[in-house]
Amino acid sequence: MKTVDVNIELNELLSSNRMYNQLSVSELVEKVLTRQEGILTSTGAVSVSTGKYTGRSPKDKFIVNEASVENLIDWGSVNQPISSDVFEKLYSKVLTYLKDRNELFQFKGFAGADTGYRLPIQVINEFAWHNLFAHQLFIRPTEEELLTHQSEFTIVSAPTFKADPVVDGTNSEAFVIISFEKRIILIGGTEYAGEMKKSIFSIMNFLLPQNNVLPMHCSANVGNEGDVALFFGLSGTGKTTLSADADRKLIGDDEHGWSDNGVFNIEGGCYAKCINLTFEKEPQIFSAIKFGTVLENVVVNPDGRLADYDDTSLTENTRAAYPMQAIQNIVEPSVAGHPHTIIFLTADAFGVLPPISKLTKEQAMYHFLSGFTSKLAGTERGVTSPQVTFSTCFGSPFLPLPAVEYAKMLGEKIEKHNVNVFLVNTGWTGGEYGVGKRMNLSYTRAMVHAALEGDLNYVETTQDEFFGLAIPQHVPGVPDQVLVPSLTWEDKSAYEVKALELVNKFKENFKKFEGFDAQLAELGGPLK
16 A cells, blocks of 8 residues: 555644654653643653543544445444545544644654564654653654654544534544544544554554564563564453563563564553552563653552552553563564464463363464453452453454454464464363462463473373363473363363353354354364
């Protein structure tokens, strides 16, 4: 797709003497403080509040239905269409609105650490702290790169502009609209900075497959021998904890591409959750929260400006945005070879999935498409049944293309590069939630370590009777009986009931993919 020049109105905005271009971290922090957008914490981080919106607003996200993408996008509740006419009118209104602002901020950078696939972007912000966020989360150009930088996508963010749904054709006051032909991301009505990060990821999920690059919602690290590992998993599965390894260097914590050259980070920073954060649990994240870091919706005590990471009065989705360089044990640039090992993480509250199992290519594609975990909403009120969650490709909100296209690419790359794939259950053992207990973290770490070291590549396995998964008979540091779910349950009949219940959940969810490949459901899915 050819680059489309931004329109005259945008060029006028960019050339305004009220536009601050490529400010440094120190300059942006000064602006945040003088504009009273936030405060400094005891560690020097900038603390801000996002107001009404403390997370993404998926019902307010749209893609412009343009001729060049009309037959490519997987339209539906995730990718909602909006007309070019509606977009252009709203876009013009937002630009006119921004012209009246006293100060605006521009950042130029990149998405994609591999220079062969990176996307030059620019971000135009109404808020200084949003521009600081962009500076920390995206890849920052060198002075030399900045001289030749030609933006191919532009984010225009106007959080204080509130849309009128009746007049502007939106669903609410907030809107996140992507135009692939205009190469514009238009954001308004929400102060949540994560919309910028995830919009760029959505764009990369559309653009990268055109170059045979698989975009992935995962963390990645690499060992001393160059062995790359990918960690996929939804919230609560332990992805951050298990991918942070003192003996391995971090490539990135959230978004990656897998090209013919290997794996690369899409971002230049981390957007880490801060809920209940302690140095003991997450030393990397805790230590990264210093000058230049943006803390979102973290309650700060007035006395001493100490951040209270246990306080959820604003939201449980508290976040810290900081550059990769705030972490010591990283790969620079964030590029590495092809994966040796892929780990799919799930937290099964049914207590029936094996704590670790080795997947065939077909099973890997099946579980990639399924993206299963269990969320336990409201456990403090005594909820005893799990909330089943399936997030396609472990990132369904960010997939513009049909999910099966990503799964096919994954299968092809697994086969081509002979990658070992494991499903690791960090959820419950010995019974469902409320009966059994959470898997021992030390056991999970031992299993992941064994997988990464290649100890499980040739070990003898037994087949799980319900899911058809290959369960290793022995894992160093883990009792053998822990490896087989049925052996950990006292009530065998209750185990079978729960196992069949989860099997049926998987099959019901996978029906939407059966038209793609019925054989995949047969070879990759449950046996029962």
